[in-house]
Amino acid sequence: MNATSLDSLREQVRGQIITPGDSDFDAARAVHNGMIDKRPAAVVRVSQVADVIACVNFARDNSLDLAIRGGGHSVPGFGTWDDALVIDFVNTSGIRVDPAARTARTEAGATWGDFNHATHAFGLATTGGIVGTTGVAGLTLGGGIGYLARKHGLSCDNLLSADVVTADGKFLTASERENEDLFWALRGGGGNFGVVTSLEFRLHPVDMVHAGIIIYPMEHAETVAKFYRDHIDSAPEELSAFLAFALGPPVPFLPEEWHGKPVVAVIGMWTGDQAEGPSRWKPFLDVAPVVGSMVGPMPYPALNQAFDPLVPKGLQGYWKADFLAELSDGAIAAHLEHGSKVPSVQSVVHVYPIDGAVHRVGSSETAFANRDMKFAPIVAGLWPDPADNEANIAWVKAYAAALRPYSAPGGYINFMDGDDLPRVAENYGPNYARLRDIKAKYDPQNLFHVNQNIAPA
Known part of the structure; x- marks a missing residue:
C-alpha cells in the first residue's frame, strides 16, 4: 500500500492511522498473545461507524487483507495480520x-x-x-x-x-x-x-454472588473431578462452577508452600438466595482435603476479573479445545495424567459446564450448534518466556490428543488456535x-x- 492511497484513507476517517514508520506502531500492532508478531500495513483506531465504512471500502477496493480487533484476545492473533489493514476498536468502548x-x-x-x-x-x-x-x-x-x-x-x-x-x-x-x-x-x-x-x-x-474458589491437592483430583461431574449434573442452574487443573496461584488464601504446585480446583458462584450460599459450597469443601479456599459474597464483576492479574497482555499463548457430551471416566483419566504436568502458573485447563439454559436453545436456532454438549474443556497454554514455546506447545497438543477419544467432533471456535482452521466445518x-x-x-x-x-x- 503506497503513501498516496493511504492519504486518501486519511481524508475519510477521523480516527488515528498508525503505520510502520510511526513511533507507536509496535504497540499498535500488538495483540494479547505475545507469540503473535505480525506487521500490518496500517492500524486504524476508528472513532465511529463512518470510519469503519471507509476502512471496509478501502480494504476491499485495494485488495487488502482486513483484520478486526475488539479486545485483542484472539489466541491465533486474528486482530492483526501481515500487510493488512487493521480496524482497531480500542477507542470505542461506550x-x-x-x-x-x-x-x-x-x-x-x-x-x-x-x-x-x-x-x-x-x-x-x-x-x-x-x-x-x-x-x-x-x-x-x-x-x-x-x-x-x-x-x-x-x-x-x-x-x-x-x-x-x-x-x-x-x-x-x-x-x-x-x-x-x-x-x-x-x-x-x-x-x-x-x-x-x-x-x-x-x-x-445479578448483583452480589456467593463466590467459591476451592483448591485441592492434585492427589485428590480423581475424587474431586468425579464428584464435580455428578454434583453439577443435578445442581440448580443458579450454581455455576467449573473444574480446573493448574499450578497453585500466588493468592493470599493459598499457603505459600502450595504456590506453583499441581492442584485441582472448583471455581464458580451461586446466584440464588445469598443465605443459601454457604450450604451450596459445603459439599465441595467436604469432598476432599482443601489446601486453600475463598468462599463468600462478592460483586459479580469482582469474580469476573479475579484472574486478570494472572493473564497480562504479552504472554505466549497456544490453546486447544473440544466439546464433551459427558465427563467420562476416560476423560477424567486423561485430565489426571496431563493436568498434573501443567508447565506454568499462567497455564490452565478449565472444564466449563454448558447445560441448563444453553440446552433450552435448539441446535439450529443459532449458528452455535453444540447444544447437546455438557462440557467445554479448554487447554490454555500461557507462559512468559518464548524459550519455553516448543515444550509448552507440546504439552498442550499431548493433552488435547489424550482428550480427543472422549470428545465430540467439533470444538468451541473462541478457544481454537491458528492450526485448527481445518476443523471449522466440524465445529459448526x-x-x-x-x-x-x-x-x-x-x-x-x-x-x-x-x-x-x-x-x-
Missing part, C-alpha cells in the same frame, strides 16, 4: 444501560470488565467470559461461554441486535426483526459476515452449510477471512 428495559448497548471495543462495570451499577448482568479483559464482541460472536451460562444461556443467546458493516460497505442492523439470517449467523459464526460496530444485550438481575456441524450460504450472500468475495474462516458457498 456502553448505555437501560435499567427499565434491562438491556444494554455496547460499542465493539468494550471489554467484559467495561461492560460489567456499567451494568453492575444497576444490579444487572449478562453472560460474559471468565477474564475481564476479553472483548465483548469477539466472545459473543463465537458463542460466549461464561459463569452465567447455566442460568441465562450463552452470550450470543442474550444478544438482541447488532449493527454491522458488511463487505459492500452497507450499514445494517441484524435482529429477530431485521436481516434475520445475518442475526442467526452472528450468534456463533464469528467475524465472518461483517464488522460488528455495536451490540445490544438482554440483562438479568449441521449448521455449516447454512453458514456458507449466508456468507455467500453478505461476503461473497470472503473479504472477512482473517478468522476461523467460513468459506462462501
